[in-house]
Amino acid sequence: MAQLSICMPSNRPLTTSRSAIESALAYAEKTGARLIVSDNSRDPDKRVFLQNRSPYLLYHSSPSEDASGNWMEALSLADTPFLLPMGDDDQIHFDAGETPVDLRSLPDDVVGIRPQTQIWTVETGVCQTECFTIDALSPAERLQEFSRKVMGNNSIFYSIYRTSTFVPLLRFFTQAHPTKGGYCDWSLSFALITAGRMIHDPSLIYRYDLGVWASEKGIAAASSNLYQKAGLPADSEKYAALLRFLDVHIFALRGSLRLSPAERGDVLLMNGRLAMAEFLQSVRIKAADYDEVVVYLADLMEQEREIETIFHLALLMADCIRPGLKDGYIRFFQAAAAA
Numbered sequence: 001m002a003q004l005s006i007c008m009p010s011n012r013p014l015t016t017s018r019s020a021i022e023s024a025l026a027y028a029e030k031t032g033a034r035l036i037v038s039d040n041s042r043d044p045d046k047r048v049f050l051q052n053r054s055p056y057l058l059y060h061s062s063p064s065e066d067a068s069g070n071w072m073e074a075l076s077l078a079d080t081p082f083l084l085p086m087g088d089d090d091q092i093h094f095d096a097g098e099t100p101v102d103l104r105s106l107p108d109d110v111v112g113i114r115p116q117t118q119i120w121t122v123e124t125g126v127c128q129t130e131c132f133t134i135d136a137l138s139p140a141e142r143l144q145e146f147s148r149k150v151m152g153n154n155s156i157f158y159s160i161y162r163t164s165t166f167v168p169l170l171r172f173f174t175q176a177h178p179t180k181g182g183y184c185d186w187s188l189s190f191a192l193i194t195a196g197r198m199i200h201d202p203s204l205i206y207r208y209d210l211g212v213w214a215s216e217k218g219i220a221a222a223s224s225n226l227y228q229k230a231g232l233p234a235d236s237e238k239y240a241a242l243l244r245f246l247d248v249h250i251f252a253l254r255g256s257l258r259l260s261p262a263e264r265g266d267v268l269l270m271n272g273r274l275a276m277a278e279f280l281q282s283v284r285i286k287a288a289d290y291d292e293v294v295v296y297l298a299d300l301m302e303q304e305r306e307i308e309t310i311f312h313l314a315l316l317m318a319d320c321i322r323p324g325l326k327d328g329y330i331r332f333f334q335a336a337a338a339a
Contacts, residue, residue, distance in 0.1 A: 001080075002032055002033055002034045002080050003032075003033070003080055003081055003082055003103040003104065004031070004033040004034070004080055004082045004083065004084060004103060004160065005033065005034050005035075005036055005077075005078035005079070005080045005082070005083045005084070005163070006024050006027070006028060006033055006034070006035045006036065006083070006084045006086055006092070007036050007038075007071075007074040007075055007077075007078055007083050007084065007085050007086065008020070008021070008024060008035065008036065008037050008038070008074060008085075008086045008087070008088055009038045009040070009062070009067065009070040009071045009073065009074045009088070010037050010038065010039045010040070010041060010046075010070075010088035011039075011040055011041050011067070011070065011088070012041060012088050012089065013041050013043040013045070013046060014041075014043055014045050014046035014049055016088075016089070017041070017046070017088040017089070018049075019091060020086070020087070020088045020089055020090055020091055021035070021037060021050070021088070023091035023092055023093060023207075024086060024091075024092055025053070025054055025056060025057055026093075026094075027092045027093065027094050027204075028054075028056040028057070029054065029056050030094045030096075031094060031100070032056075033056070033080075033084075034056055034057075034058060034080065035054075035056060035057045035058070036058045036060065036074050036077045036078060037050060037057065037058070037059050037060065037074075037088075038060045038062045038064075038070050038071075038073040038074035038077070039059065039060065039061055039062055040061075040062040040063075040064055040065065040070050040073075047059070047061060058077060060073060060074070060077060062074075066180075067182065068173075068174045068180045069174070071085075071170060071174070072170065072171060072174050075166070075167050075170055075171075076167075078163055078167065080163060081103065081162065081163055081164075082103050082113075082160050082161065082162060082163060083160070083161060083163045083166060083167075084158070084159070084160045084161075085157065085158055085161075085166075086158060086206075087158065087208075087209070089209045090158065090206065090207055090208055090209050091206075091207040091209075092115070092204065092205065092206050092207070093204075093205040093207070094203060094204065094205070095116075095202065095203045095204075095205055096203075098201075098202040098203035099202075099203060100201055100203040100204065101113050101199065101201040101203075103160075108196075109137075109196050109197055110196050110197050110198070110199055111161060111162055111165050111192060111193070111195040111196025111197065111198065112159045112160055112161040112162070112192065112196070112198045112199075113159060113160040113198070113199055113200070113201045113204075114131065114132075114133065114156055114159040114160075114198050114199070114200055114201070115131075115158075115159060115160075115200075115201055115204035115205060115206040116129060116130075116131045116200075116201075116202055116204065116205050116206070117129065117130040117131065117155045117156070117158070117206050117208055118205060118206065118207045118208065119153060119155060119208055119210060120207045120208060120209055120210065121209070121210050126207075127210075128151065130151060130155055130156075131200050131202070132149045132156075132200075133197070133198055133199055133200050134146055134149070134193055134197055134198040135197055136197070137197075138263065138266065139193075139194040139195075139259060139263050139266065139267050140263070140266035140267050140269070140270035141270075142193045142194065142197065143190055143193060143194065143248075143267065143270045143271060143274060144270055144273075144274065146189070146190065146193050147274050153208070153210070154185050154186050154189055155206070155208045156189055156198065157185050157188065157189045157192075158206050158208060159198065159206075160201070160204070161192060162196075165192065165195050165196070166192065168254075168256050168339070169188065169191055169192065169251070169254075170188070172251075172254060172256075172335070172336075172339040173188065175335070176331070176332050176335040176336075176339070177247070177332055178325060178328025178329055178331070178332055179230040179231060179232060179325075179328070180230065181226060181227065181229065181230030181232065182226045182229065182230070183223070183226040183227060183230065183240065183243070184243075184247060186240075186244055187243075187244050187247035187248050187251065188251075190244070190248045190251075190271070191247075191248060191251035191252070191257075194251075194252060194257065194259070194267055195257060195258075223237045224237065231322070232321060232322055232325075233321065233322065236321055238282065238286075238289055238290070239279070239321050241275045241276070241278040241279035241282065242275075242276070242279045242314060242317060242318075242321075243321075244275045245271060245272065245275035245276045245279065245311075245314055246311075246314055246315070246318065246329055248271045248275065249268055249271055249272075249311055250329070250332050250333050250336050251336070252264060252267045252268055252271065253333070253336040253337065254336050254337075254339040255336075255337055255338065255339060256339055268307050268311075269307055272307050272310055276301065276310060276314070279298075280298050280301060280302060283295060283298040284298075290320075291320040293316075293317075293320050294317055294320045297313050297316055297317050298317075300313055301313050301314075315329055315330065315333075
C-alpha cells in the first residue's frame with residue numbers, strides 16, 4: 001500500500017503546470033507514492049495529457065472554481081497515511097544518494113517531514129536552501145522555535161504531513177474561516193506545528209518558486225492581492241499579525257487537537273507573546289497608520305494579562321479591518337469546539 005499522496009490542486013494550463021506535474025509524477029514512480037492532480041483549469045489539452053497517463057497518477061477534473069475548494073477536492077482523494085501538498089508551479093525531486101525517512105516507522109510525536117527546500121527564482125535559480133527542523137517537545141515551544149527559525153517565507157507548509165492531522169485542519173479552515181484567504185498559510189503552519197515535531201528528509205527536494213514574491217515590488221503587490229481576493233482592504237498586510245493571532249488562537253481550541261488543558265493554555269499564551277506582541281509593537285511605532293479605535297484597544301491590551309480578554313479585544317479590532325469581520329470570527333470560534 002502506498003504511504004504518501006502528493007496532492008496538487010492545479011489551476012494553471014498545461015503549458016505552465018507541466019514541469020511541476022512531471023516532476024511530481026517522476027518522484028511518485030521512483031518512490032511508490034501517488035500523485036493526485038485536482039484540475040480546475042478547464043484546459044482540454046491538459047485533461048487529454050493527464051488522463052490514464054500513469055498508474056501512479058490520479059487525475060481529477062475538479063468542479064470547484066475557487067482555490068480553497070480545489071484544495072479540498074485534492075485532499076479528499078488522499079487515502080494514504082501521509083500527504084504532501086504541492087503547488088503547480090513548484091517541483092519535487094528524489095535524491096538517490098540520500099536515505100529517505102521510513103514513513104511506516106515514524107514516531108507518534110512527529111506530525112511532518114520537511115524536505116530540503118530550495119527557494120528558487122527564474123532570474124537567480126536557487127537563492128536559498130532550507131532544511132531546518134522543529135524539535136521542541138512541547139507545542140508552545142515549537143511555536144517559539146518556528147518563529148525563531150523561519151526565514152521570511154512559509155516554505156515549510158509544503159512538507160509531508162500525517163493525513164489525519166492535515167485534512168481535518170484544512171477542512172475546518174475551508175468550512176469555517178471567515179475569509180479563507182491565501183494569506184492564512186502562515187496560521188495553518190503554526191497550527192500544524194502545535195500537533196507535533198517536524199523532522200527532515202534529505203532525499204526529498206522541493207523547489208519552491210518565489211514567482212511574483214521575488215522582488216520588493218512584487219511582494220507588496222502579491223500580498224495586497226491575497227487580502228483583496230479574501231474580501232479585505234488592500235492595505236490589510238498591516239493587520240497580518242493580528243489576523244494570525246486570531247486564527248492560531250481558534251485553531252488551538254479545536255477538539256480534534258490532542259492537547260492537555262495545560263498544553264493548550266501554554267499554546268494560547270505563546271501565540272499571544274508571538275503574534276499579538278508583534279502587532280502591538282507595530283501599532284506603537286506606526287499609530288498614524290491605524291484607526292483610532294485600534295490604537296485605543298491596543299492601549300487596553302498593553303495593560304491586560306488575561307489571554308481571553310486580549311482575544312476578545314482582538315475580536316473588536318477585527319471590525320476595524322472590515323465591518324462584520326468580528327461576527328465572522330465569532331462563528332469561527334464557535335465552530336472550533338466541534339472541529
